[in-house]
Structure formats: C-alpha cells, structure tokens
Amino acid sequence: MTRKQRRLAFIGGALTVLMVAVGLSMFALRDNIVFFYSPTELQAKTLAPGTRVRIGGLVKNGTLVKSDGKQVRFVVTDTNKEIPVTYNGILPDLFREGQGVVAEGVMVNGALAADNVLAKHDEKYMPREVADALKKQGVWQETKDTAKAAERK
Amino acid sequence: MIVEIGHYALVLACALALVQAVAPIWGATRGDSALMAVARPLALTQFLFVAIAYAALTHAHLVSDFSVANVVENSHSAKPLIYKISGVWGNHEGSMLLWVLILSMCGAAVAALAARMPRDLYANALGVQGMIGAAFYLFILATSNPFARLANPPMEGADLNPILQDPGLAIHPPLLYLGYVGFSISFSFAAAALISGRIDANWARIVRPWTLAAWIFLTLGIAMGSYWAYYTLGWGGFWFWDPVENASLMPWLAGTALIHCASVMEKRDALKIWTIFLSILAFSLSLLGTFLVRSGVLTSVHAFASDPTRGVFILGILALAIGSALALFAWRASSLQGGGIFAPISREGALVLNNLLLTAACATVLVGTLYPLALEALTGEKISVGAPFFNLMMAPIAIPLFIAIPFGQQLAWKRGDLLAAAQRLLVAAIAALVAALIFFALHGGPAVPVALSALAIFVVVGAFADVAHRIAPRGFSSPNKWARAKGLPLSAWGTAIAHAGFGVSLLGIAATGWGVEKITTVKMGDVVTLGPYVVLVQDFSARNGPNYNETFARMQVRSAGAPVAEIEPSKRFYPARRMPRTEAGIATLGLGQVYVSLGEQGKDGGLDARFYWKPLVTLIWIGALIMAFGGLASVADRRLRIGVARRARNAPQGVPAE
DSSP: OOHHHHHHHHHHHHHHHHHHHHHHHHHHHHHHEEEEEOHHHHHHOOOOTTOEEEEEEEEOTTOOEEOGGGEEEEEEEOSSOEEEEEEESOOOTTOOTTSEEEEEEEEETTEEEEEEEEOOSSSSOOOHHHHHHHHHTTOOOOOHHHHHHHHHO | OHHHHHHHHHHHHHHHHHHHHHHHHHHHHHTOHHHHHTHHHHHHHHHHHHHHHHHHHHHHHHTTOTTBHHHHHHOOTTSOHHHHHHGGGSSHHHHHHHHHHHHHHHHHHHHHTGGGSOHHHHHHHHHHHHHHHHHHHHHHHHHOOTTOBOSSOOSSOOOOOGGGOSHHHHHHHHHHHHHHHHHHHHHHHHHHHHHHTOOOHHHHHHHHHHHHHHHHHHHHHHHHHHHHHHHHSSSOOSOOOOHHHHHHHHHHHHHHHHHHHHHHHHHHSOOHHHHHHHHHHHHHHHHHHHHHHHSSSSOSTTOOOOOHHHHHHHHHHHHHHHHHHHHHHHHHGGGSOOOOOOOSSSHHHHHHHHHHHHHHHHHHHHHHHHHHHHHHHHHOOEEEEOHHHHHHHHHHHHHHHHHHHHHHHHSOSSSOOHHHHHHHTHHHHHHHHHHHHHHHHHHOOOHHHHHHHHHHHHHHHHHTHHHHHHHSOTTOOOSOHHHHHHHSOHHHHHHHHHHHHHHHHHHHHHHGGGOEEEEEEEOTTOEEEETTEEEEEEEEEEEEOSSOEEEEEEEEEEETTEEEEEEOOEEEEETTTTEEEEEOEEEEETTEEEEEEEEEEOTTSOEEEEEEEETTTTHHHHHHHHHHHHHHHHHTOGGGSTTSHHHHHHSOOSSOOO
16 A cells, blocks of 8 residues: 555544544434423423423422332422422432422423432532523522622632 | 732742743744743742742641631631641632642643753743743632632631542542643643644653653542542442533543554654644643633532633633644644654554544543533523433444454554454453353343453453563463563553553443442331342431531441441531531442442431442442553653653664564
8 A cells, every 4th residue: 555545544544433423423412412491491392202301490398298119209390380390219418498409300291200300519509500490580589698609709 | 927928929920930931932932042941940930939829828728717718618617637638629719729739830840850851842841831820820810819818707617518528539639630730741842842843752752751640640530539429429320421520531531542642653753743633632621621610611519619700711711722722733733744654454553543532532522511501502402411422422432442452452563463463362352251151140131231341351351462472472482481571661561551450440330230229218127138238227326526417327238147347328417518418338348339328317217228239349440540550650661761762762672573
C-alpha cells in the first residue's frame, strides 16, 4: 500500500466509527431520554403507554400513605393540578410533605408508578426543575430561606 | 490580620501570574533569554503566595474565626478537626482556592525541573500556565472571595453539609483536582509547541510523565468519588451517570487516549498533531467539568450555590481558553512535521483504534451530558438523559475496546502479525473460558455477567502475555528468566499492570449482575437471607456523636451459622443544619460486601432497610488502584526521566523489538 492509500484507509475507518457512533447516539437519544413535566403540563399531554416521564412539584400535605411491603403513595402538586404517585422502596432522607420532589416512572391509570424518587440535597435549595415548575404557576415566593440563600451567595 | 494577609497574598499571586503570562512568551519570540528565564522565579513565587493564602484560610477554619463569611457558612466549632481541614475545600470559594493552589503547584513543579528542558519550550509553557492562573485568580477575587469578612460576626457557624462530613471528602476533591489541573501542564506544553511551531519525540518524553501523573490522580479521584457515593448515598450503586460524574469521566477518557497516543509519538515520532489535539482536549474537558460543577447549571451535591455571575465568568474563561487554543491549533498545526508511517495492523494502528474508541466514548458522554442543557436553552423542554442511554451507548464502544487491548499489546511497532498475536493469547482465551465455566457453575443465571467476567479474565491474563513472551520467548530456552524479568523496562510492566487493573474493574462491574437486593421492614431478632449470608438484626439503639446524634441498628452477618462480621448501619441527624444523613453498614467479606442502609422507622417499631449482597464489588475500586499503580510504574521508568532521554534514545535496545 502506498502512503496515500494507507492514510485513506485510516480516514475511512475513522469516518465509519464516527458514523456508527452518531447513528447510535441518535437512536439511543430518541428512545432513552425522559421528559420532565409539571403536573399541569402532564395532564395536558397524551402520552403513549409505557413512556417514562419525570414529574416535579411539592408533596401535598397529608397525602403520604405508607402501606405494607414498602408501598408508598403520595400526591405531587404544583398547586394547580395534582398527580398521584406510587413508589415501591425507601424514600430519600430529605423527603417531606410540603417539600419539593422529583419522581420518575411510568404513568399507569392516571397515577405515576415511580421507580425513582429524588429529593433535594440539603435544606436550603429546591430542585431547580421544581422551582421552575412552581414559578410557572406563579406560586413561587422568595421565602425567607431562599432570600437568605440568595444573599449568602 | 492573618485573613487579610491571605487575601493580599492572593492579589500578589494574581499580579505575578499576569506578568508570567506576558514576559516569557514575549522573551521567547524575541529570543531574549533574560525575559524567558524570568518565568521560573515567577512560577515559584506565585506558588509560595497561593500557599500563604491557602494556609490563611485553613487557619481561619481551624480556629473557627466566625468573622469570616466562608467559615460561618461552612464550619461549626464542634466539628471534628479533620472536617475543619477538609471543610476548607467543601465549599465553592475554598474549592476554587484549592484549584489555583494545585495550578500554581504544577507551574512551580515545571519551573523546578525546567533546567533540563529547551528554554523556549518551558518559557512558552509557563507563560500559558500564567494565563490560566491569572484568569482563575481574577475569578476568585472578583466573584468568589473566600476571605470576605462579616460586619456582625455570629457566635456559631452553620456547619458543613453533613453529606460532606466524611473521610471520603477529605481525599476525593484534592485527588480529582490534581488530575483536572494536572492536565493543564500538557495543555500548556501543547500550546507552547504550537507557538514555537516545533514538536518532536523529545517533547513527548518531557510531557508524558506529567500527563501520566495527572491521569493517575484523576483515576484515583474518580474511584474515590465513586466509592464515596456508593457508601454515603445509601443506594448501593457505584456509578449513576450523574452529570457531575460525567464531568470527571470525560477528561479521564481524553487523558487515557492522550497517554496512549503520546507513547506513539515518543517511540515512533508519529501522530503528533493528534497528540497536541488530545492535550488541548483533556484540559478543555477539565475546564468544562469545572464549569458544569461550579456554575450551578446542574443540581447536585457539588452545586454548593448557584450564582449566575460566577457561571458567566467561568463560561468566559472556558470559551477563551478552548477557543484560543483551538484557534492556535487550526493556525499552526499544519506547520508541524508528520512522522513515521505504519501499517494498519501494528502497535500504532492498535493505539489509533484505542484513541478512536476512547474519543467516541468521550463524545458520547459529552452529548449525553450537554444535550439536556442545550435542549432546555433552545426549546425550554426539560429532559433527563440517564443510565439507559449511557449503558446502551457504552456497551458497543467498551466491549471492542476490552477485546482489542490484549491484541494491541502483542502487536509489533510499524507492522504487526495478528495471527501470531492471537496465538500468544491462547492461554488468556483458555483462562477466560475456564473462568466462564466456573462463574456459571457458581452463580448460574444470566449470560451477560458470565460473558463480561470471561472478557475481564481475558484482559487480565492477556495483559501479561506480552511480558511473559518477552521473558520466555517461545522456542527459546531462557535459563535466566528472573534476570530478563528484571531487565524489562518498567513501562512494559506498567502497561501490563494498568491493563490488568482495567480488566479487574470490569470483573467487579460484571459481578454486579450476581448481586442480591432486598428491601424490607425488619424488627429486632429478624433474620434476612442474603445470598450465601444471613443477617441477624440484633437491636436498635441511639447515641450522640460530636456534632450529630444517631439511631443505629446492630446487625450480625452470619455464614453457615457462624458470625463473620458485625455491622452498624445508622441514621444520623445534624442539628446545626437540621439535616439527616444515612450511614450504610458495610461488611467486606472476601472481595464482596454485605451492605445495609436504613430507611424510616415505622410506628410499629419496624425499620425499613435495604439489604444487599454484592459479590466481588470491591474489585471495581481495587482495579482503579491497580491501574494507578501501573501508571506509577510507567512514570518511574528510567527512560522517561528528563535528561536521560537522549542517552536512552541512542543506546541499543535491551530487548528485541521484533
């Protein structure tokens, strides 16, 4: 092989790998991304059965029910619309009624069967998606805590 | 007063960095040796001043000086000593100060060893280091001053986030930063080569130890972070494809590609432009990681506080550094002379394949991490790209890589023989087959973990096939095997060890498929069966720590009726921040672990808990340690030491090069 042919072989090989990688990414991205909705947005949507979604909002006060076998039920609200959530597992340390939460799973009969529930990492900050969802509903207030947090920056 | 001295020292360091950014490069273009020589004392003094600043902040944390805002927000007088020290970098301002401390340390290290390098090379490289330094000093001084005082000091501090009060935090960030910032050296040298327009194998010999050192620290830092997340977050996972984890994985992938292609350049004088490009890429991704983690665009434990001005500032540094480096690359790269040619089936060809796969993996992680941010910025739609995407994408990239590793090691430079390589790997293939049968007999079950573990054994055994062949070549009787083994260059051993470590990690990952998980409510006296072990719940109790109180469970792990370990998973509450934290109970048995983390206590006294048996799980991190050790052996190689490079190049090779 001449030098030129060799170089062409390398470039051809590299391009093939690149094409395969791009193709795979497009394919993987189409099927494996999860959209985030607030309860209001979710109720306005019609989802294909089995679509994974993330929802975010506040855990409605007085809705947390634990039954046997680790089954947990609660309601997520953005103060406008509500979505009931079921979850099988142990809730994170900072899960509280009246606090922000993000849940991921599949919608089954109007309720979210969640397999992943995330709360915030510490007492001060609201998950960003939740804060945005609440801002859309016009209920987000710069409370003392968040104002203080803003100040400390 | 000490705090003000620290602040002043940082301002002085910034001034020195500004001079260092201009004078040496100007000197190098004019051929003025006095101006070039000024780079070394500048870099050394700069390190001294940043060290003073860092020591001042540490002192404020140690004596709990609550007139300093940074101490008030992140410390508490009752906090244990080790967390007062590690708490210095457990917050945004302090961690940025650690960042520049390590940056200036890298600059000082280059300056200290500069006597053996070409003068214009180190002058230009230190000049670029000065530019990076100046940008980050300005960032700290303008937006994140750790030395800010409060007018009305409170009596007590707010304490450090409990999740960060952990020995893992004491080690993880410094290691990670040594890796991130260590890549600044290869970046600066790449920029220096582009500025001067000259690059040769000697350049690779000078730069490779620095790159390897950074890679070792990054490997250890990522492994430490992974283990820390594993035992602190209580989910028992070792990798979550969290954007913050991805931010550290990207420079690691680029850096791994870089150390491999730099070896081609060092030995064969080929792939020069690609080496330069990867040097720029590795540090650019480190900067991107810093931006993602520090700007607050992501929600995570690492996002201490989000402040738009900081994000914009780092984004500015990022754009300027990457933009000007790539512009320089586009302008000057064509002036670099290409080197040796090689056949596609050769050591060089294998290393090109390695680079292709690693950069493809890196691009995948980049897409998966940035796509949600881009989509939200463009359309306002919020998505998350999680484990399913990355697992699907990584498998077709990682599996060919693992298969190719042992083959690549057997191929000769310039032109290799794939058949001969396959013959030498026969032992490894047989070992893999036997291992697959043994694992299947032990665990049965799904094919994926069995196949992956067989692949892992193939990589581990295959890693040493090259070394074995060089000690005792087939068809030759070699009576003095020991002498031959000792005579092999350390870098050959380093390669074998590091690749074996990669295989060991894969074995640990494959074994997660055989794990047992149970989520259940337990009461005193309950027994939970977990694979080969039985966990007996003995009692629940409470106690007080220095700055927390905890409820914990005493559990006994039994095997065949006999107790083998005691564990105490607990739930801690930190009153200063009114935050709980779960402390998992872990018993290491052989290479596996029994892992228990507690949930809520119900009204009837039952306690929710997750129980895991994770066979071979420790291999994931042990593998990383082995990789780092292999890297260390390579760094220690005599031929890589600066100054002996020329002698080694002229000396006849001790081992037949085939």
